[in-house]
Amino acid sequence: MSALNELYQEVILDHNKRPRNFRTIEPASHHAEGHNPLCGDRLALYVQVTGDTIEDVAFQGSGCAISKASASLMTDAVKGQTVEAANALFQRFHSMVTTPPDQPVENMGKLSVLAGVREFPVRVKCASLCWHT
Numbered sequence: 001m002s003a004l005n006e007l008y009q010e011v012i013l014d015h016n017k018r019p020r021n022f023r024t025i026e027p028a029s030h031h032a033e034g035h036n037p038l039c040g041d042r043l044a045l046y047v048q049v050t051g052d053t054i055e056d057v058a059f060q061g062s063g064c065a066i067s068k069a070s071a072s073l074m075t076d077a078v079k080g081q082t083v084e085a086a087n088a089l090f091q092r093f094h095s096m097v098t099t100p101p102d103q104p105v106e107n108m109g110k111l112s113v114l115a116g117v118r119e120f121p122v123r124v125k126c127a128s129l130c131w132h133t
């Protein structure tokens with residue numbers, strides 16, 4: 001395993017162990033439940049949208065390390081963004097994790113640690129569950 005892959009793994013393990021924004025928002029303007037039956041990941045997502053802006057976002061749930069780390073990274077990435085910017089980020093993320101492993105992908109900063117799931121098609125669902133939710 002390359003040093004870069006090890007670093008990526010470390011970021012994922014860290015977000016799995018200490019997920020950011022792992023709580024509820026009561027009341028939240030938006031709430032949704034997501035389920036990935038392939039892996040058993042379950043996720044409850046809470047979003048507080050004020051005007052056009054995602055003022056706060058949080059999640060709860062249980063699942064594999066990839067699904068939890070992805071949700072944690074996503075909440076960090078979309079908090080404070082407009083809904084439109086968050087949707088655009090989802091499009092970019094989706095394209096990153098569904099690009100064939102032998103093709104280059106754009107650098108998405110911290111979210112790039114999840115680009116490795118491209119090599120494991122089953123894991124793509126784990127990484128994108130929070131975004132779909």
Ligand code: ZN
Binds near residue numbers: 039063126
């Ligand atoms: Zn999973």
